Amino acid sequence: MKLIDLAALDQDEKSTADIINAVCHELGFDYASYATMNTAGGDVQGYANYPDEWKIHYGSHGYHKFDPTIYTSMLSIAPVDWGRFQKDEKFNAVFRDAHDFGITSRGLTVPVRGPYGECGLLNVTRDCSDAEWDKYKRYVMGDLQMAAVNAHDTVMQSGVLSRALYLPSLSTREKEILQWVAEGKSQQDIGDILSISHRTVEVHMRSGREKLGALTTPQAIGRAIGLGLITPG
Amino acid sequence: MIIVIDGINQHLFTDILDEMYQLRARVFGDRLGWEVNIENGRERDAFDDLHPAHVVSINDDGDVVGCMRLLQTTGPHMMADVFNAILDGEPPIRSAQVWEATRFCVDTKKLGRGRGKNSISYVTSEVMIGSFEYAMQAGVLDSIAVIDPVMNRVLQRSGNAPYDYLGTAKPMGKVVAMAAMMDCSEERIAGIRAYAGIEHDVFLSEDEALALFARSKSPLPANQDHKPLTDLERYFVEQISASTTEDERMATLKLIETLTDTFSPEQKVALLGTPRAFAHEV
Numbered sequence: 001m002k003l004i005d006l007a008a009l010d011q012d013e014k015s016t017a018d019i020i021n022a023v024c025h026e027l028g029f030d031y032a033s034y035a036t037m038n039t040a041g042g043d044v045q046g047y048a049n050y051p052d053e054w055k056i057h058y059g060s061h062g063y064h065k066f067d068p069t070i071y072t073s074m075l076s077i078a079p080v081d082w083g084r085f086q087k088d089e090k091f092n093a094v095f096r097d098a099h100d101f102g103i104t105s106r107g108l109t110v111p112v113r114g115p116y117g118e119c120g121l122l123n124v125t126r127d128c129s130d131a132e133w134d135k136y137k138r139y140v141m142g143d144l145q146m147a148a149v150n151a152h153d154t155v156m157q158s159g160v161l162s163r164a165l166y167l168p169s170l171s172t173r174e175k176e177i178l179q180w181v182a183e184g185k186s187q188q189d190i191g192d193i194l195s196i197s198h199r200t201v202e203v204h205m206r207s208g209r210e211k212l213g214a215l216t217t218p219q220a221i222g223r224a225i226g227l228g229l230i231t232p233g
Numbered sequence: 234m235i236i237v238i239d240g241i242n243q244h245l246f247t248d249i250l251d252e253m254y255q256l257r258a259r260v261f262g263d264r265l266g267w268e269v270n271i272e273n274g275r276e277r278d279a280f281d282d283l284h285p286a287h288v289v290s291i292n293d294d295g296d297v298v299g300c301m302r303l304l305q306t307t308g309p310h311m312m313a314d315v316f317n318a319i320l321d322g323e324p325p326i327r328s329a330q331v332w333e334a335t336r337f338c339v340d341t342k343k344l345g346r347g348r349g350k351n352s353i354s355y356v357t358s359e360v361m362i363g364s365f366e367y368a369m370q371a372g373v374l375d376s377i378a379v380i381d382p383v384m385n386r387v388l389q390r391s392g393n394a395p396y397d398y399l400g401t402a403k404p405m406g407k408v409v410a411m412a413a414m415m416d417c418s419e420e421r422i423a424g425i426r427a428y429a430g431i432e433h434d435v436f437l438s439e440d441e442a443l444a445l446f447a448r449s450k451s452p453l454p455a456n457q458d459h460k461p462l463t464d465l466e467r468y469f470v471e472q473i474s475a476s477t478t479e480d481e482r483m484a485t486l487k488l489i490e491t492l493t494d495t496f497s498p499e500q501k502v503a504l505l506g507t508p509r510a511f512a513h514e515v
Contacts, residue, residue: 075240075284077305077332078371084241112329113308117283141372142330149307149329171323199416200397203375207326210307 016047019151024049027140027147029124031103034151035070036120044070045155048123054101063094073109074119079141080109106133110148120152146215153213170229174208177201178224181217182233234291235363235435236442240284244474245439249446251275252297253289260338265381266406280335282478283309288364290356291442292343295449299339299356301364306331306377312399312412316379319412320400326377332368332417334378348429357387358429363436365425368417376415381408388413392428393421465492 016034023032033048044064048055058064068091073080082105085091095105107125114120122144126133170178180190187205191198205217212227214220224230238246254275261267261276269276283304290299304310306326310333313325339356348354368376377399380388388394395413402411415421426432437445462470469489476482 072241075243077239077284077286077303078367080241113283113305115308115313115327117309119308138370141370142374143372145329145372152307169324171320171325173323197396199375200414203326203328203331203414206330206374207306207328210328 016151016154017049019147019154020047020049023122023124023144023147027124027143028136029126031125033123034120034148034155035064035123036118036152036155037070037074047151050103051101054098054103057097057101058094061097063097066090067094069094069107069109069123070121073111073121076111077113079144080111081137082107082109108137108144110144112148112152114152114156118156120148120155122148122151146210149210150213150215153210157213167227168211168213168229170208170211170224171204174204174211175224175229177204178208178221179230179233181205182221182225182230184233234437234441234445235359236289236291236437236439237363237367238287238289242439243284245443248450249289249291249297249442250287252446253287253300254281256297256300256340257336257338259340259342261336261406264341265408267410268406280304280309280311286367288360288367290339290360290363291437291445292351292356293445295446296340296343297446298343299360301337301360301378302335303364303368303376304333304335305329306333311335311379312377316403316410316412318403319379319410323400326399328375330372330374332371332373332376334364334376337378337380337384354387354391355429355431357384358391358393358425358431359435361388361393361425362422362429362431365415365417365422366435369419369422373417376417378413378415379410380413381405381410383408385411385413388415392424 020032020034023029031048031050033046033050035044035046035048037044050058064070068085068088069080069082072085072088082091091105095103098105104125104127106127107123110122110124112120112122124144126136128136176194177190180193185193187198187201191201194201205220208224209215209217209220212220212223214223221230225232236246236249238250243250254277258269258271258274258276261269262271270278280302286303288301288303289297292298306312307329310325312320312333316335317325337360339353339360341353344351344353344356346352346354364376378395382402385395393415395415397414399412399414402409404410469485472485472488473482476485
């Protein structure tokens with residue numbers, strides 16, 4: 001039986017709205033939204049920083065019942081560029097209206113699949129030229145993937161009960177590497193100590209960070225110590 | 234050449250997927266002797282129902298000669314749920330920037346040795362280039378591939394050696410299975426391309442893939458005289474295209490059967506056999 005310190009999990013937890021806003025400010029998107037589906041009722045829950053008029057229009061026209069950026073994107077493991085929906089009547093129906101509210105149809109959706117098979121979707125839009133979009137997309141895709149999983153986990157783990165039940169399951173390797181970081185070792189040092197490549201160290205570190213819901217390695221170390229997964233160096 | 238088939242475009246490629254499942258049955262069931270579920274000469278498992286991305290290689294004759302299946306490690310995947318023996322009881326990697334590659338195989342009957350276009354080595358490289366480039370576009374940095382020692386040696390010899398392995402190799406049927414780690418990077422792709430002599434874009438468009446695949450098949454019986462589809466025919470084609478499970482597909486086929494009087498024999502054969510042929514008309 002493990003004792004779980006809720007306070008350790010609660011360190012300045014970012015809300016989904018904060019993450020959505022940060023995606024726009026830091027990665028340079030016009031608008032962003034996160035959505036997930038309640039599988040039982042089919043309700044769409046989410047956060048968006050679109051203008052209120054558009055949110056009201058979208059909801060009152062029932063677009064959330066057929067918007068392909070939600071329903072079709074769920075079927076992909078990779079981010080879906082909305083260019084793929086160009087011939088989709090449903091997409092065009094939603095975005096013809098969006099245009100009147102000053103919202104571009106240039107965007108993409110990052111689908112996240114969770115451990116229980118549930119799916120979360122991070123949508124972003126940016127009004128720009130074709131060339132700029134292609135270049136830009138490549139540049140931010142990794143960060144978008146991280147933001148998407150972060151937003152999804154934040155929603156899934158909200159609520160005190162689910163937090164209490166949630167203790168990240170870190171592998172021995174992940175704990176070992178975080179322990180060496182806490183001891184002050186560099187990634188290269190750790191690779192040498194454990195006789196593995198620095199790339200392997202990096203993969204385990206990334207996985208450990210995500211399991212702990214941390215954006216940076218120091219944050220992950222803090223949480224891992226707080227949860228008693230590793231000891232202070 | 235490579236086509237990536239995912240949950241969004243799979244309705245266009247049911248025939249290609251069917252041939253891919255047959256290839257997987259021959260490789261993983263017959264040749265490697267893994268304990269896989271084979272029905273009607275097709276190997277399919279629960280992960281195929283989760284809308285993975287299939288990276289499929291089609292040769293110049295229009296045959297499916299190689300494939301690989303990609304899944305996110307944030308959700309259900311094989312290392313977590315099936316191959317966990319390889320991890321020696323450790324929890325699996327979970328990262329939005331790591332994908333898992335499983336069911337990686339090439340057709341050793343149709344392909345030969347050497348390094349020419351119809352060789353095991355060439356198609357292996359082509360599938361790898363396709364999956365790494367697809368992963369990179371998605372912002373993915375590393376992949377974990379469940380492979381056997383033969384495939385491992387092919388990778389090591391073709392400028393594509395894994396940089397590490399997760400857990401330990403474990404017996405699986407007639408061979409052992411191991412989890413190889415590979416970075417999805419420009420450097421690795423350049424190495425594979427240099428070794429295989431592949432300089433061109435390996436991806437086919439959806440239309441090109443369908444045209445190439447049709448090359449090896451008998452002429453399509455469907456709608457030869459190009460009569461416009463009736464509303465009822467159109468309805469059935471849409472139903473079959475939209476079906477995501479075998480049960481749904483069978484239900485539609487059964488309905489076509491029961492409406493025998495409404496269709497001419499030719500229409501019926503065409504509808505039952507090749508709904509794909511109509512796909513562009515609906």
